[in-house]
Amino acid sequence: MPELPEVETIKLQLEKFIVGSIIKDVEIRNPKYEKIASLGGRNKSKITNSKIISVRRFAKQLSIDLDNNYSIMIHVKLTGQLIFRQKALGTSQALSPKVIGGLGGKHTHLIFHLDNGDLYYNDVRQFGWIKLVKSEELRVNNFAPEPFKNLTLEYFISLLSKSKRNIKVLLMDQAKIGGVGNIYANDALYLSKISPKRTANSLTEEEQNNLYNAIEFVLKEGLKYGGASELAFVTPDGKEGEYQNHTLVYGRQGEICKNCNKNKIEKFFLGGRGTYWCKLCQK
Numbered sequence: 001m002p003e004l005p006e007v008e009t010i011k012l013q014l015e016k017f018i019v020g021s022i023i024k025d026v027e028i029r030n031p032k033y034e035k036i037a038s039l040g041g042r043n044k045s046k047i048t049n050s051k052i053i054s055v056r057r058f059a060k061q062l063s064i065d066l067d068n069n070y071s072i073m074i075h076v077k078l079t080g081q082l083i084f085r086q087k088a089l090g091t092s093q094a095l096s097p098k099v100i101g102g103l104g105g106k107h108t109h110l111i112f113h114l115d116n117g118d119l120y121y122n123d124v125r126q127f128g129w130i131k132l133v134k135s136e137e138l139r140v141n142n143f144a145p146e147p148f149k150n151l152t153l154e155y156f157i158s159l160l161s162k163s164k165r166n167i168k169v170l171l172m173d174q175a176k177i178g179g180v181g182n183i184y185a186n187d188a189l190y191l192s193k194i195s196p197k198r199t200a201n202s203l204t205e206e207e208q209n210n211l212y213n214a215i216e217f218v219l220k221e222g223l224k225y226g227g228a229s230e231l232a233f234v235t236p237d238g239k240e241g242e243y244q245n246h247t248l249v250y251g252r253q254g255e256i257c258k259n260c261n262k263n264k265i266e267k268f269f270l271g272g273r274g275t276y277w278c279k280l281c282q283k
């Protein structure tokens with residue numbers, strides 16, 4: 001599932017493409033999304049002819065804010081894709097093969113027709129959701145603290161110290177920390193040399209500090225490479241991210257650990273999720 005760097009990458013591109021655009025019409029091609037979206041009927045009039053004034057991200061969710069005090073909230077979940085086609089560029093725009101069925105195909109559920117192009121919502125598994133909310137309901141403090149915003153070291157330390165849960169599972173709990181998922185939790189634990197098997201409250205002060213910094217470091221790396229294109233992740237320009245080629249430990253089972261240069265990275269399942277580690281380096 002896209003994590004903070006992937007969703008931030010979507011946000012940054014959308015900002016560039018659609019802020020200042022006018023929504024001319026919304027084409028709902030899948031009735032399921034009419035219900036999820038609440039964009040049909042009466043609500044449709046709330047977004048047509050409105051101007052997009054900003055795009056924000058709250059953990060893994062996106063908001064497209066309109067000039068009429070409403071926001072379109074989107075959570076792409078596992079396989080949702082937002083792809084923008086600029087009118088001026090026509091069919092010359094790149095499109096990743098991860099966009100199954102293409103644009104306007106059977107996995108395209110919604111199309112926002114803007115004055116400067118079309119914004120497509122594709123979703124193979126259809127776990128993603130889109131809804132219309134009042135913009136004033138969207139405040140940072142209504143979401144779990146997230147890195148680079150309001151996840152302070154103090155909050156992080158107190159969260160870990162009070163929890164007997166597994167550290168990796170806790171890092172990925174969206175109700176406690178926003179935006180960190182499996183890829184970056186694996187890499188952050190590897191970078192800070194902490195075993196994913198530890199309980200959260202067993203970390204020393206030094207380990208808590210190291211892990212906090214490691215989370216920020218790996219998320220920044222993810223963002224630098226435009227996110228990781230696992231499964232279905234594509235960027236709004238129709239291309240893919242590159243972080244999957246730069247992970248520290250995630251997806252590297254069988255490879256020699258680059259830290260100790262002798263042990264092989266192993267994979268096991270923890271809380272149902274693929275977990276990668278070097279048992280020599282991570283204690």
Ligand SMILES: [Zn+2]
Nearest residue numbers: 257260278281
């Ligand atoms: Zn190692």
